[in-house]
Amino acid sequence: MIKGRHLTALGIASVASLALAGCATSAPADSDEKIELSMLVNVTPNLTEEYWNDLVAPFEKEHDNIDVVIQNPGAEGVHAAVPRLLAAGDAPDIVQSMAPTTEIAPELVDLSEYDWATSGPLAEQYTIDGKHYMAGIGVQLQSLFFYNKTAFAEAGITGTPTTVDELTEALGKLKTAGWTPVQTGGDWMTSHTLQTLGLPSIITEYPDWFQEMSAGELTFGDTYKQAVDTYAEWVAEGYIPKEALGIKYPDAEQAFLSGKTAVYSMGSWFAGTQANAADSADIGVFRAPAFDAGSQPSMGANIASPYSIMKSSEHQDAAADLIEYLVTDQDAVSSQLAVDGNFRDGYEYEMTPLGEELLAIVAETPADAYTPTGNGYGERTLPSEYSNELNTQTQALIGGTSAQEMLDAMDAWFLANAS
Template identity: 75%
Template sequence: MLVNVTPNLTEEFWNELVKPFEDANAGIDVVVQNPGAEGVAAALPRLLTAGDAPDVVQSLPPTVEMAPELVDLSGYDWATSAPLAEQYSIEGKTYMAGIGVQLQSLWFYNKTAFEEAGITAVPTTVEELTDALGKLADAGWTPVQTGGDWMTSHSLQALGLPTIIAEDPDWFARMSAGEDTFSGTYGPAVETYAEWVAEGYVPKDALGIKYPDAEQAFLSGKSAIYPMGSWFAGTEAKATDPADIGVFRAPAFEGTDGPAMGANIASPYSILKSSEDQDAAAKLVEFLVTDQTAVADQLEVDGNFRDGYEYEMTDLGTELQQIVADTPAEAYTPTGQGYGERTLPTGYSDEINAQTQALIGGTPAADVLSAMDDWFASSLG
């Protein structure tokens, strides 16, 4: 089994995770394969070419290009009923099973800041969120904590996608087919974000802030609202004396029913067609994505969530678990370039990040929208 090895997901963690499965299945030995510094995404093509592919691969969501190398798991209930299975399907087939979700469309907030600003309830619309930012600024707080690097566009996507996808669930397909335009769909979000920048709600020096520094600034109580994925709860749980932090799902603009929720699959598992032990591999993956203890251990170590699978959480983790429980499956949407069949042209994530940085730098919203329209026109040929 080729796995992602990180400071959290150590080889020791993986070996301990699969030991109960080995104990219960005499004759099946699970060898954990560390991809080393190159990572799973780079190691797998090399191993396939060398004829030394693993039986099971973890952490790589299936793609249209990769699907021919993977076993179709559509006949297994544990795969088709796993989190985000339908959203990650390709041509109606299920090629992976995951353990849970990483929520994306979230706004973490400093409860002390809200209290000092006189905000008694979390925003439920974008308009209420904008009003809250004004109150936070008036109370002396830095309203939005963001930064440079990859994280810049996270706030713009959290602002726009809940409305865009709620109004048009086929937005990814329509954009990729050239049937919609970025300016015609993302316009209100970009214009609102530009207003936030003009009002000083998003600091213009944010682009010089690295991700770890932005995270620490919010944790230590130096800012009021932090747009980030649910993995932040894992960081908060390990922090020493963090600020009093809560979370609310990113709202849509007024008049929108059922805001969409950006989410990625947590720890997807796939089986390679080249495997000579597909039955044993299927047994292993079923264990990894359904066993109560195995799933909970995986969720906890990386700060992920799944309704019905609980582990020891902070109050913030409990709030996120409730958001997962309250979110219907059809509300989930990709972010960035997308996944499964809901994808945008290659390079979209980098482009929207660059254009969000331009917004923070003072580029007018109209120019950013025009640039994005030109990028899509060029990408689609």
């Protein structure tokens, strides 16, 4: 999954001078020149080095003058490795899994001349000053509630909620039927549930919420009040157990998978987890409902596997050819979608029933209905450390802080941090 970590201003400043090196001479992929392309990638239990090498092997076979070298960032991760490598003058040609921000954009090649970059998934949402600095393979949906179908049936719930009021009513029925209504936990999960509850409707009402919050033109207290009040109600009614704060992410995931809880807010990558589980409850999914009946809430989403070219690369044309292959080739895209539980309309792979439900959500979501979550991306970003502060204050809400106290604390934080 893509987590909301960002390059620090200090890290970028330390390498800003290297951007002036700019566009070095670049041989196209179909030339006779022997080219070594380095690609820094996210390595996980699913995305192993072996997987990455197998993924680029067909491209190398078609371009026998190119050797793609997979770089593993190790424990520090891609985002931490990039400024270090730039400062050392050893930057890769291509970086995978690093969403462009205004801080890193000066170090990246503008890909706006390529149709495969400008027309790809979430392409417009990730632009900076109208320029395209990345191309991705699909989307990771964020604004989702997974649910235990057995629990819903036992509680007499016959349809999935389409409004927040319907969801709250369903949670009450689940509690009465003896179920733990909401599965959440400590770590970053706590505020994920709040964002799933509130952000889709907030963005529908305030499309420029990220920019206006950063500029101090809107307040958290006004825009998030309905969501925070509802979340506090869920805590007070016992729909969110107070002991959830002591639950780690893997344990929360396993508790829901094994059928111990009823509703779980998580990103679409959970479908990949469920597909690989030895045993799983009967699980479905619905998009985050709207506060107002009849309105279509936005859908929080991140780009899946963004690829960017470093401006310091001496082989930019060849790098562009490789990225084009990775984000358009049917087999390459489908493989990447499947391995990490991501989705793209028109690129199907063998899916579980849960995966098919998610693909249907992707197919029915207009391209302009997606929104960032957390600190944001592209030009829609919030002050650094917003995600951490929101998580801290949401955990305080579970621990006994009132809704108004949380809203006041977040307003004070934005007052101190917004530009």
